[in-house]
Amino acid sequence: MNNTEIRNLEPKAVWNKFADLNAVPRASKKEEEVIAFMKAFGEGLNLETKVDSVGNVIIKKPATKGQENRKTVVLQSHLDMVHQKNNDTDFDFATQGIDMKIEGDWVKAKGTTLGADNGLGVATIMAILESDTIEHPALEALFTIDEETGMTGAKGLKSGLLNGEILLNLDTEEDDEIGVGCAGGVDITATRTYEEEQVATTKKAYTLKVNGLTGGHSGMEIHKGLGNANKLMNRLLVSAFEDFGLQLSKIEGGGLRNAIPRESVALVVVEESKTEAFEKHIKTLAEAIKTEYQKTDPELKIQCTTAEVPGKVMNTEVQKQFVRAIQAAWNGVFRMSPDIENLVETSNNVARITVKNGTIEVLCLTRSSVESSREDLAKTLQAAFELMGCEVSFSGEYPGWKPNMDSAVLKVLVDKYKKLNEEEPEVAACHAGLECGILGQNYPEMDMISFGPTIRGAHSPDERASITSLQKFWTFVQEILKDIPVK
Structure with missing residues (x-):
């Protein structure tokens, strides 16, 4: 150096x-x-x-x-x-x-x-x-x-x-x-365990990767509409689950609670008979997402590559709950201040998501200058995560x-x-x-x-x-x- x-x-x-x-x-x-x-x-x-x-x-x-x-x-x-x-x-x-x-x-x-x-x-x-x-x-x-x-x-x-x-x-x-x-702020952590199931021999595996996002400070830059890697990854998962029966093996997305997540990687499997349509679907959706974020995240990359087939995946019912809960989890500005012009009053950052070995963990940071509004958003997130069977805890609260x-x-x-x-x-x-x-x-x-x-x-x-x-x-x-x- x-x-x-x-x-x-x-x-x-x-x-x-x-x-x-x-x-x-x-x-x-x-x-x-x-x-x-x-x-x-x-x-x-x-x-x-x-x-x-x-x-x-x-x-x-x-x-x-x-x-x-x-x-x-x-x-x-x-x-x-x-x-x-x-x-x-x-x-x-x-x-x-x-x-x-x-x-x-x-x-x-x-x-x-x-x-x-x-x-x-x-x-x-x-x-x-x-x-x-x-x-x-x-x-x-x-x-x-x-x-x-x-x-x-x-x-x-x-x-x-x-x-x-x-x-x-x-x-x-x-x-x-x-x-x-x-x-002020509060850390929200949602966790649950789930039963894994064996992967059928007729499955083909893929690595989905979202990276190249701008990222930044989850307080000072939350109003800019920057891409959140965890939410973008879930868009890929939820659509492919519903249309092609995609099954999830693991996810590693985001990092610190106060950083807007820039990267997410998922390992998934799809029936071999549906792979051609699946690949085309992901490519089309990826292009649409990149167009949406071309101003805020010009270096965004969304990749779908073949991978080694894993031994186990999340069972279908839990996966259905998981992708819908992440879809529902509020991310970004929740309310602008009615008192101070251009000031974000309340927001949330879906900061980190990990899925592996039968365990789900989701980390969020909810901020607000109004305590009652922060509590409202925290309960909104709690509801989404509890509906998928998670235990939800609040910690690290500061005024x-x-x-x-x-x-x-x-x-x-x-x-x-x-x-x-x-x-x-x-x-x-x-x-x-x-x-x-x-x-x-x-x-x-x-x-x-x-x-x-x-x-x-x-x-x-x-x-x-x-x-x-x-x-x-x-x-x-x-x-x-x-x-x-x-x-």
């Missing part, structure tokens, strides 16, 4: 820290190395450094001269990143650092996620902690763990560890946006973050943005899950705002960060820290 050209980008202070961070494996729930890295960083600066009981790292830095009378600021970002790679990329996230490249105004990774979400926020805070020239009030840097798969770091942060009155969350992905609220339009620090950010850019910022809530709502439970008096540089394609190998936007963001952060309200 040679990221020299990245280190030479401006602002060098931030890009160098990002390159250092990206050399450290930091998958959600496997953050031991990055926690040790961050602890060593704080201690190396002779700053007060603490790792709390769940693994969050807190580094405190005194105010610079003349800033002692201003409110203490918590600078917050999360250490973990989503690990996703293209099928044709040979890469081991557990042992390799992210290999980066420059394409025009964008920094990207070579075939993997970049980790700009939320690594650029982490790197920005590191650069501020290391600087001896940036003017700022007393700082408490909070680096949380496991934001991407449960927010357990934020949930586990105890009251009394922070003294700050203002929290700046550096985890928003549009540089002209100031975040004041976000959606939304209610906007405070009277925030004192919001006024500072809006005024600074207008002065620096000669235009109004967009003050908005987002449909992603930010940690502010959770942190606010133990720190209810803390004034919170979220903002960040422009990032595209988060949670997918197309993730990229704008170079000019980071320059804009770096200036913005420094100007904000100069003018924090007095105590």
